[in-house]
Structures are given as structure tokens and as C-alpha cells.
Amino acid sequence: MGHGGNVLDELMTDHREVEEFFGRIEACPKGEKDRKIYADQATMELVRHSVAEEAYLYPAVREHLAHGDELADKETEEHSEAEQIMKDLERHDADDPEFDRLIDALMSEIRAHIAEEEEILFPMLRSACSPETLNELGDKVRQAKKMAPTRPHPSAPDTPPANKIVAPGIGLVDRLRDTLTGRGKHD
Template identity: 55%
Template sequence: MEYSRDVIAELAGDHREALALLERIQALPPGDKARKHLLDEVTIDLVRHAVAEEEYLYPAVREGIAHGDVLADKELADHIRMESLLKDLAGRTVEDAAFDLLVDDLIDEVRAHIRDEEQRVFVLLRQAYSPEALRELGEKVRKAKKTAPTRPHPGAPVMPPANKLLAAGLGLVDRARDALTGRGRS
């Protein structure tokens, strides 16, 4: 069997990429049109990441970790706040007075979520699951990200089975919209 990254390495890699994009946004001056383009990129990455976590990571947390329901519910609440910020930002231009404040709020929210996930959730997952189970979970997450939506859908279900049933359809529609508009292209 060929080696594949486990779920922790996969998601931690996503975290690094999201933080790098957010730092690039912060480095640009207010009103710079590139901020919106970078925000589209980070939105695509964060939404796909969140959907994959909701489909596979948090069910594993609920199943394999003591008090996993409480932990998963807290992480899902973080996702809902982030998606709400992303949705609000999607409807704004960089000239909008609230744009920079919302970007700052998003960055704070993402950093706090990453810190909590990496310092608590990932540590507990490593203790609860075998390396093979974590690799299998990593493969499921990678596959889920390929078909996941690319735009925030704050009202969409975040719990199985409804989230899995809806995600592929939303993802297909989002990717079609992105192709038509050029959104997310470097």
C-alpha cells in the first residue's frame, strides 16, 4: 500500500495554507483589489476543509473520544461562525468600510479554531485511533474536499447524514458557478 498522509497531517497542511493566505491578505493595504481575490481563494479552501471535517473528522471525534460530542459541537459552532463571516464578506467589496473589520474577525476566528483543533482535537485523535485508522480517515477527508462546496452555505446541515447528502450537490453547483465567473483562478 502506498503511503498517504493521515487526517492530522492533511488537516494541519490545510491550516498552514489558510493561514498563509490570510497573512497575504493582511499584508496588502486596505482597499487593494487583490484582497478580495485572496479572500475568494481562502474561502474556497476553508469551506472545503470545513465540509470534510464535518463529514468525517467530527463523527470520528464523537465516536472515539470521551466527551467527543461536546468537543465536536464546539468545533461545529466555530465553523458556523466562520461560514457566517465568509458569507458576509462575499457580499462586500474591498472598499466597504466593514470589509477590513470582518477580515480581522475572520482571521481571529480561524487562528483560534486552528489552535484549539491542533492542541486538543488532534492530540486526542492520535491517542484514540491507530495510525492506519488515521490514514484511512485522511483519505476520506481528501476525497470529500474534492467534491465539497466552494462557497459558504451557513444554513446547510453540518451533521451526518444530511450534510453528506447535500454537500456533493452544493459542490457541483458551486464549482459550475466558479467556472463561469472565473472565481478562484490564480
């Protein structure tokens, strides 16, 4: 988290980190407890990433791209679907067959979302925005990720200004819970 550079480079680095967690999940035998640990780590990264995109990237999409409202609405809807899967996943241990179904659904959904962003949305933004704008957005996204929740909250607001107000408080509670429970930590 917090890699430096413009917003597109920052977010693509996040994508690689999530894919690394997915690879670790896939490398573990079904039922292995580490699958849950890696799923929690992927969820933590995905939630922070999504909150930052919703706070800063998608408003920039709305502002700088033709049909930006439609594009941003579609991306936000995909986030909502993934967030609900992550919320459902929280309730299952790695040895539960439902865990396997949900983690497979999440990985499929996220991989499709990443491909769409990197192949379509990001090149459009790179063409439409100045390097300065992309760098400023990168700084804002990095800051947002530091304060963002680490657990899925499907009913929380996902558009500004409400998400920018609510997310830091929820994030504080989530990070405290993570610290107390050891969530996302590998033994």
C-alpha cells in the first residue's frame, strides 16, 4: 500500500498485489487454513483499493471522460458486487465448501474488473488527464488507502462526499479489530 507515482501506476501495483494473494490461495490445497488468511489479506487490500477509487478515481472519470458518469457507475456497481461476495466470504472458514465457491467467484469478478480497468479505463484516463493531474490523484489515493476500511461494508456510501466522511471512521474501527484479532496476519 502506498507505492508512489501517478494514480494509474499506484492502482496497477495494487492489482498485482491482489493477484499475488489470489495465486497464494490457488496454490494451497482446498480446506487449508492459509487460504482464509490469504483471502483476508486480499480482502483488506481490495477494500482499501476500492474505497480510494470510489473517492478519487471515479470522480475523475466523471469529470474527464466522455460518458464518464456511465463508466464510473458501472465500475462502482462492480465494486458493490465484489464487496458483497467479500462480506459473504467473511462468514466461512477455508474448510467450508461455500468458501471455495465464494473465493472462486471473487477471483473471477476481480480479475475481470482489473482487466477492464487496465485495458480500457486507465488508457482513456492517461490520454485525458495531464501528468500533474494523475500525480495529484495518486497522492490522494495513497492518502485515502491509509484511512480506508479493511473489511467489506456493502451498506456504506460509495460516492462522494458521504464516502469521504464515513470511510475514515469505519477504517479506524476495522484496523483496531484487525489488530485485536490478528486478522490478515500469517502465522
